[in-house]
Amino acid sequence: MSLSLADIDFLRSDRARDFLAEYKECDLSATNELALLSRLRLSLRPRHASAILQTLKLRAKAETKFPGQAQKMLFTDAGLQQASQPAISQYRARKLASQAVLDLCCGIGCDSLAFAAAKSRTLGLDVDPVCIAIARHNADALGVGATFEVADIRRPLPEGYDSIFADPARRDEQGRRLHDVERYLPPLSLAREWNAREILVKLSPAVDLRQLERYGGCVEFISLAGNLTEALLWLNHPSAPPLATQLTPSGALHFRHEYEAQADIAPPREWLLEPDPAIIRAGLAQNLAVDLDAALLDDTIAYLTLDRLEDTPWGRYWKIQDWMPFQLKRLRRHLTEQGVGKVTVKKRGFAMQPAELIARLRLKKGEEERVLVMTRHRGKPIAIICSPMSFGQSKGISYN
Numbered sequence: 001m002s003l004s005l006a007d008i009d010f011l012r013s014d015r016a017r018d019f020l021a022e023y024k025e026c027d028l029s030a031t032n033e034l035a036l037l038s039r040l041r042l043s044l045r046p047r048h049a050s051a052i053l054q055t056l057k058l059r060a061k062a063e064t065k066f067p068g069q070a071q072k073m074l075f076t077d078a079g080l081q082q083a084s085q086p087a088i089s090q091y092r093a094r095k096l097a098s099q100a101v102l103d104l105c106c107g108i109g110c111d112s113l114a115f116a117a118a119k120s121r122t123l124g125l126d127v128d129p130v131c132i133a134i135a136r137h138n139a140d141a142l143g144v145g146a147t148f149e150v151a152d153i154r155r156p157l158p159e160g161y162d163s164i165f166a167d168p169a170r171r172d173e174q175g176r177r178l179h180d181v182e183r184y185l186p187p188l189s190l191a192r193e194w195n196a197r198e199i200l201v202k203l204s205p206a207v208d209l210r211q212l213e214r215y216g217g218c219v220e221f222i223s224l225a226g227n228l229t230e231a232l233l234w235l236n237h238p239s240a241p242p243l244a245t246q247l248t249p250s251g252a253l254h255f256r257h258e259y260e261a262q263a264d265i266a267p268p269r270e271w272l273l274e275p276d277p278a279i280i281r282a283g284l285a286q287n288l289a290v291d292l293d294a295a296l297l298d299d300t301i302a303y304l305t306l307d308r309l310e311d312t313p314w315g316r317y318w319k320i321q322d323w324m325p326f327q328l329k330r331l332r333r334h335l336t337e338q339g340v341g342k343v344t345v346k347k348r349g350f351a352m353q354p355a356e357l358i359a360r361l362r363l364k365k366g367e368e369e370r371v372l373v374m375t376r377h378r379g380k381p382i383a384i385i386c387s388p389m390s391f392g393q394s395k396g397i398s399y400n
Helices: 005-011 014-022 030-041 046-062 077-082 086-095 110-117 129-142 188-193 209-215 277-281 285-291 328-337 354-361
Strands: 100-104 121-126 147-150 163-166 198-203 218-224 227-234 243-248 251-255 271-275 295-298 301-306 315-325 340-347 368-377 380-391
Touching: 005 014, 005 046, 005 129, 014 046, 030 046, 046 077, 086 110, 086 218, 086 227, 086 243, 100 110, 110 121, 110 129, 121 129, 129 147, 188 198, 188 209, 218 277, 227 277, 243 277, 271 277, 271 380, 277 285, 285 295, 285 301, 295 368, 301 368, 315 328, 315 368, 328 340, 328 354, 328 380, 340 354, 354 368
Parallel strands: 100 121, 100 163, 121 147, 163 198, 218 243, 340 368
Antiparallel strands: 198 227, 218 227, 243 251, 271 301, 271 315, 295 301, 315 380, 368 380
16 A cells, blocks of 8 residues: 555554553464454454554564664665665765765655765755655664655755755666666656766666766766665766775775776686676776786676685686586586485576576485586577675775
């Protein structure tokens, strides 16, 4: 159900808080959901019962993003999906700490709360009054001093802000992803009308960089725990190649394109390095290969190979046991001879899906386990057989 302002008023009431506290540990599996809803309807109007159930489900889902805070907060499903991971919100907030920040398309207010916690005077704007009501609740519940207003950001913006952060919607009303930056809601071109010292726009990590060429600035690809989670366009920065950023418990690591790099192409050696996804997305695999004295398997594939382990936080290593040009019968025979009964398949630049390959290998029961990396070498498909354990990403080197 879509929440209304009246629903938000109810959810903030003492009565709703009592129900949310009573049922917060309840089993919310699909088989129990209907029974819980029926139980709630014995005491509440149907719409209020549905609002309670929806909030319980969203709070449970939000625990991974907002541990220790989710049970105080309100959410919409779309708002929770669009909310950044707290580590990324905090990273951005540190960049703009102690400034006056205007948060556009603020949604349910999660980024505004991070800016305000970093001692920035923060105003969040959104066209949806329900989102603003939820954002105000979240600020009150967490004791954070951000303010929020309903506003159409296509109209003139409030003045007197050092920085502007915008998180446009990247899905349409049917929930389908929007891949064109000019179809974002609002379109990226609107940012050209804004005036601030820093202008940051959150983009899809899969953004087509060709769409950004006319904007200048710098795109930062951010990874967290080995996953590419966000792209940020810094509009007022000098034009520069994309930047890879990795967030770690001890801080942020950066890898920049300082020079044009051309790595060697070589067959698999002793080790395979799978670069951090921010490196791949920023187009920095060649640079990383040169820095590590590594080679690429193929000039279109972001797998690196090395003779020895090199300390780097920018990828995971796999110990190569063998490799061969891909031929299904040969690969099956090799694995059978090695007593392999279980494989994990990783692929890049290989047509067959992992589940199909595993089914066609028809491996018998065996004690051994391997990782199969299905990829290309000089344009031809190969299979790389690796030990099941990966190494890294290690702490150590920060490339600035």
